[in-house]
Amino acid sequence: MAPRKNWVAKQFIRSPKLPLRLYMEAGTFEVDLRGSGGNILETSRNLRDVLQAKGYDVQYREFVGDHDYMNWRDTLGDGLIALYGDHGR
Helix, strand or coil: CCCCCCHHHHHHHHCCCCCCEEEEEEECCCCCCCCCCCCHHHHHHHHHHHHHHCCCEEEEEEECCCCCHHHHHHHHHHHHHHHHHHHHC
16 A cells, blocks of 8 residues: 555644644654655654645744654653643643
8 A cells, every 4th residue: 555645743733723732743864764654853853844735823842853662651651741841830
């Protein structure tokens, strides 16, 4: 089956805006090693742009790194704070 490039972004384009806040992050070394869907960094930037164009509250961050647990463990808290802020207290 052929990959659908940035399928998620296309779904947001086609759908009505939802009451969501989003936090996204991508590493500058995130690449598609299997050659099936494009550079993760590139598609993340595109999804961010689509979401912002639709009026979503999107916080987006890029970090020097790749797609692995070592990066996620350090930034999971950042995402939770961005989404919940003082509302989680």
